[in-house]
Amino acid sequence: MSIDMDMKEIHDIFFEESEEGIDVMESGLLGLEPGNADPELINTIFRVAHSIKGGAATFGFTAISEFTHGVETLLDQLRSNQRAVSEDLIEVLLGAVDCVRGMLAALKDDAELDLNSVTECQEKINALLGSAPVTSAADSVADTDEVMAQRPGVKTWDIEFRPDANIFKTGNEPIRIFRELESLGKLNVFAELAEDVEFDSVDPENCYCGWVLELEADVDAEAIEAAFEWVKEQCDLKIHCRNPQAAAAADTGAVESANTVAQLEPPKSESNAAKPAAAPAAASRDSGSIRVNIDKIDALLNLVGELVITQSMLARFGENGGERGANSGLRDGLMVLERHTRELQESAMQIRMLPISSSFSRFKRLVRDISSKLGKKVELVLSGEDTELDKTVLEKMSDPLVHLVRNSLDHGIEMPEQRLAAGKPEVGTLKLSAYHEGGSIVIEVEDDGAGLNAKRIHQIAIERGVVSETEQLSEEQIHHLIFQPGFSTAEAVSDLSGRGVGMDVVRRNIADLGGRIDIHSEQGKGSCLKIRLPLTLAILDGQLVRVGDDVYIFSLRSIVETVLVPPNQIKRLAGGSVVYRLREDYIPVVRLRERFNLNCSAPRKTYLESDGELMVVVESDGKRLGLFVDELLDQQQVVIKSLEENYMPVTGLAGATILGDGNVAMIIDVPGLVRDAGDAKANDSNAA
Amino acid sequence: MTSEYSNSPDDQLSAGDANQYLTFVLNGEEYGVEILRVQGIQGWDTVTPIPNSPDFVLGVMNLRGAIVPIIDLRKRFNMETIPHGPTTVIIVVKVESADKPRTIGMVVDGVSEVYRLDDANIQALPEVGASGVSSDYVKGLSTVDEKMLILLNIDKLFSGNELNHDAPTPMAKTA
Amino acid sequence: MANILAVDDSPSIRKLVSATLSKAGHSVESASDGQEGLELAEANAYDVVITDVHMPIMDGITLTENLRKLDTCRFTPILILTTESASDMKLRGKQAGATGWIVKPFNPESLIKVIDRVLG
Numbered sequence A: 001m002s003i004d005m006d007m008k009e010i011h012d013i014f015f016e017e018s019e020e021g022i023d024v025m026e027s028g029l030l031g032l033e034p035g036n037a038d039p040e041l042i043n044t045i046f047r048v049a050h051s052i053k054g055g056a057a058t059f060g061f062t063a064i065s066e067f068t069h070g071v072e073t074l075l076d077q078l079r080s081n082q083r084a085v086s087e088d089l090i091e092v093l094l095g096a097v098d099c100v101r102g103m104l105a106a107l108k109d110d111a112e113l114d115l116n117s118v119t120e121c122q123e124k125i126n127a128l129l130g131s132a133p134v135t136s137a138a139d140s141v142a143d144t145d146e147v148m149a150q151r152p153g154v155k156t157w158d159i160e161f162r163p164d165a166n167i168f169k170t171g172n173e174p175i176r177i178f179r180e181l182e183s184l185g186k187l188n189v190f191a192e193l194a195e196d197v198e199f200d201s202v203d204p205e206n207c208y209c210g211w212v213l214e215l216e217a218d219v220d221a222e223a224i225e226a227a228f229e230w231v232k233e234q235c236d237l238k239i240h241c242r243n244p245q246a247a248a249a250a251d252t253g254a255v256e257s258a259n260t261v262a263q264l265e266p267p268k269s270e271s272n273a274a275k276p277a278a279a280p281a282a283a284s285r286d287s288g289s290i291r292v293n294i295d296k297i298d299a300l301l302n303l304v305g306e307l308v309i310t311q312s313m314l315a316r317f318g319e320n321g322g323e324r325g326a327n328s329g330l331r332d333g334l335m336v337l338e339r340h341t342r343e344l345q346e347s348a349m350q351i352r353m354l355p356i357s358s359s360f361s362r363f364k365r366l367v368r369d370i371s372s373k374l375g376k377k378v379e380l381v382l383s384g385e386d387t388e389l390d391k392t393v394l395e396k397m398s399d400p401l402v403h404l405v406r407n408s409l410d411h412g413i414e415m416p417e418q419r420l421a422a423g424k425p426e427v428g429t430l431k432l433s434a435y436h437e438g439g440s441i442v443i444e445v446e447d448d449g450a451g452l453n454a455k456r457i458h459q460i461a462i463e464r465g466v467v468s469e470t471e472q473l474s475e476e477q478i479h480h481l482i483f484q485p486g487f488s489t490a491e492a493v494s495d496l497s498g499r500g501v502g503m504d505v506v507r508r509n510i511a512d513l514g515g516r517i518d519i520h521s522e523q524g525k526g527s528c529l530k531i532r533l534p535l536t537l538a539i540l541d542g543q544l545v546r547v548g549d550d551v552y553i554f555s556l557r558s559i560v561e562t563v564l565v566p567p568n569q570i571k572r573l574a575g576g577s578v579v580y581r582l583r584e585d586y587i588p589v590v591r592l593r594e595r596f597n598l599n600c601s602a603p604r605k606t607y608l609e610s611d612g613e614l615m616v617v618v619e620s621d622g623k624r625l626g627l628f629v630d631e632l633l634d635q636q637q638v639v640i641k642s643l644e645e646n647y648m649p650v651t652g653l654a655g656a657t658i659l660g661d662g663n664v665a666m667i668i669d670v671p672g673l674v675r676d677a678g679d680a681k682a683n684d685s686n687a688a
Numbered sequence B: 001m002t003s004e005y006s007n008s009p010d011d012q013l014s015a016g017d018a019n020q021y022l023t024f025v026l027n028g029e030e031y032g033v034e035i036l037r038v039q040g041i042q043g044w045d046t047v048t049p050i051p052n053s054p055d056f057v058l059g060v061m062n063l064r065g066a067i068v069p070i071i072d073l074r075k076r077f078n079m080e081t082i083p084h085g086p087t088t089v090i091i092v093v094k095v096e097s098a099d100k101p102r103t104i105g106m107v108v109d110g111v112s113e114v115y116r117l118d119d120a121n122i123q124a125l126p127e128v129g130a131s132g133v134s135s136d137y138v139k140g141l142s143t144v145d146e147k148m149l150i151l152l153n154i155d156k157l158f159s160g161n162e163l164n165h166d167a168p169t170p171m172a173k174t175a
Numbered sequence C: 001m002a003n004i005l006a007v008d009d010s011p012s013i014r015k016l017v018s019a020t021l022s023k024a025g026h027s028v029e030s031a032s033d034g035q036e037g038l039e040l041a042e043a044n045a046y047d048v049v050i051t052d053v054h055m056p057i058m059d060g061i062t063l064t065e066n067l068r069k070l071d072t073c074r075f076t077p078i079l080i081l082t083t084e085s086a087s088d089m090k091l092r093g094k095q096a097g098a099t100g101w102i103v104k105p106f107n108p109e110s111l112i113k114v115i116d117r118v119l120g
Helices: A006-029 A037-058 A060-081 A087-109 A115-129 A139-148 A165-170 A172-184 A221-227 A229-234 A252-264 A294-320 A325-351 A359-375 A391-412 A415-423 A453-464 A473-483 A502-514 A670-687 B015-017 B159-165 C009-022 C034-043 C062-071 C085-094 C108-119
Strands: A155-161 A185-193 A210-216 A234-239 A354-355 A378-383 A388-390 A428-437 A440-447 A516-522 A526-534 A539-547 A550-556 A559-565 A568-574 A578-580 A583-592 A611-622 A621-628 A631-639 A654-658 A664-666 B003-006 B018-028 B028-033 B038-042 B058-062 B067-072 B090-094 B101-108 B111-117 B138-145 B145-151 C004-006 C028-032 C048-052 C078-082 C100-105
Touching: A006 A037, A006 A087, A006 A359, A006 C009, A037 A060, A037 C009, A060 A087, A060 A115, A087 A115, A155 A172, A155 A221, A165 A229, A172 A185, A172 A210, A172 A221, A172 C108, A210 A221, A221 A229, A221 A234, A229 C085, A229 C100, A294 A325, A294 A631, A325 A354, A354 A359, A354 A391, A359 A378, A359 A391, A359 A428, A388 A391, A391 A428, A391 A440, A391 A502, A391 A526, A428 B090, A473 A502, A473 A516, A502 A516, A502 A670, A502 B159, A539 A621, A539 A664, A559 A621, A578 A621, A583 A670, A611 A631, A611 A670, A621 A670, A631 A654, A664 B058, A670 B145, B018 B090, B018 B101, B018 B145, B038 B058, B090 B111, C004 C009, C004 C034, C004 C100, C009 C028, C009 C108, C034 C048, C034 C062, C048 C062, C048 C108, C062 C078, C062 C085, C078 C085, C100 C108
Parallel strands: A378 A428, A550 A664, A583 A621, B028 B145, B067 B101, C004 C028, C004 C048, C048 C078, C078 C100
Antiparallel strands: A155 A210, A155 A234, A185 A210, A354 A388, A428 A440, A440 A526, A516 A526, A539 A550, A539 A631, A559 A611, A568 A578, A578 A583, A611 A621, A654 A664, B003 B038, B018 B028, B018 B111, B038 B090, B058 B067, B090 B101, B138 B145
């Protein structure tokens, strides 16, 4: 019989669940300490390893099941107190976790597997186990197969089967066993009543029969025993062969049933491996949740977005409906509709939200590995792991966070002896926290390390041409220089944080998400990096403005202020860039009509005795920019739609949206414009 | 927003329609696109301009919730532009370019007919391009009732690269 | 055609079991732990129950014990799905009232055969 189904889909589920399992194992292992063997935790780790091994064997991923077998054995010994928790053991098991993760990734992506590291790790496990390489369950099944298939022969068997009275209570029916024997060959069944039946006290749920069976079949005793496998503890069973020397004459039927038996037969090599345990621990149970493809969620969000637009369209009609009583029902209905749409939208957005714990938990491992490599002592403190973030934001924040944590470990927290000399506790603290503040999510990376050396940073920034020697900067401004492109101290380049991205890229990634990063540092006391992010990327609190004939939208959160600018306060610099003096600072100014090459029929709108103009001051990444607009219009929430879907990305735009009147309006990419203005300014100053 | 004709995939058109072409008029000539590519025909509606786009990209329109770029075919083919008249329509087509499928609206002078054209009736384009339309974008020529039809290859015409065609380089970022 | 309840905490195994048995014409419902399985069995009648052993919340042995206490499940075939081949696990299963066991790794064909076997 062949069963064709989408194994790939099932494999994908297996990969996903195993990856989650591996994460659970890893964080479990990180929670173990020598001398502190929490049985609950060990059980959880064991159960996951066991599950991965079983799944891998079932789906034919023998490399993984073989490898995990050793891991499982080690964990089983831990579980049954035959082995103590030691640093070495945790190290090896963590290494094994990496190996399995690698093997899964290689299988999933059809990629090359790093066999060396697997073999190396396997050797370490074997050394701990003090044994030769383990045989896999799958192999032994194959072996059994072969052995069974090799010796068939026509024989006549006498079988006496006298079940215990309680046999029905385990759901076993003798008739099933007989049918199975019948499939092996010719079967005759003779029933007999048990000798000691007391008819007064017969329990109709008990069995008072025994059977004598005669079987002519090309099988051996094991095949017959297999039919009784499930009941052999519940019966007297005698199997006797009348003609043990019967000639071997294999027929396919016999081989097939032998195969069946082989599958049911326990793989022999395992019989002394894992000892079962009854108390399973709840670890990664996602109670009451379902997996949904992200595309489906986005399709739902899109629809909800449409609904919001339709609702605002209706609301406009409702407003025009006038005050008369006949329309009050309509207006009430529209108000309820508005509330429900808003709630529906919020619930739909919630679906995309994930707790930050998934991102935080990987830092336990990272901190452990890096601090031990550096010889530093660091305690990682997590808080607010339940704080939820949009899935996309969470994914895009992952790399920047890793970088910040590495920086803290590498440059922030000092060596134990330095810390002691400075009168600090030997063990440094790295704190990762997440919380809501206003309509934003805040993530903080805080350490009690050396803090930033403002003097040194200033010096380096001057050397590298990031700032000029004459520029007077506050301490805070100096601290922010570390986010400047081109600022990377020689000291900062090390094995650990030298690779990967610089702080300018971190800042840019965060700005692209509509967020910002700030640093507060005190020399000798430590640093705190504070990242502020929007709750979601799909909806924006927008400020509508008119530029020429069209409506453009700014993210409300990017707007610092709007000012009426008299013409004489705009200064044109030598390089061609234009700046405005906003109180103490000069900020670059962009005229959207020109920047966007707009052909506007509407003349520039002027204010202040007919020659002033309206400027929106926006901020991204700590830098400000002035943008001339003709008019401020409404503020409203808008659904961000991609221009790329049917067209292409457009510089200066973050996307588009559909307004209540059904028309399209462009959403301004403030971080992008701010960055361009910065580049242009840099070019000017280079030219000058 | 008026919709004079709309064709969802499972409407009256089916497999046998692979050889049918919707034709339209542009600058006095008749052009055709495969009818299976046509998603609908829209009357003129508000188009929001896209900053720094080539001049033949008039902007984008809201088509049932999707943001769809609108291309002025006269401008695309460097023909003389005329004011939009009562017959001016936007033909919405599905374009299969190498990178991804796109929905695009093209402004034409007016819709003409639907013809069934077997491959035998379609000739390759002579070396010299017809009516200023580069031969790159022409799938072939056909003749119906003494009239010449120019069958367009919209996948090439509206590929990602072509949409970018002629895009002015962004101006100096100054006020 | 039988109503089968499959209890396993691994989504991939659940999917494999239910896809295999549905292909073979059975109707399959699944649960991700013993507690959920028990609740389903309390509400529905099943011809066969297949359960994993190591699961969070409630393991397969406890589930089997509890199922045998239900009127509707007193004689229902209950098969333990496990990689454990040690005889003490089978014994504990039997003591709890299990009918038999299926040893992992199993393949779809062998699973169908076992189900055919208990259905007779």
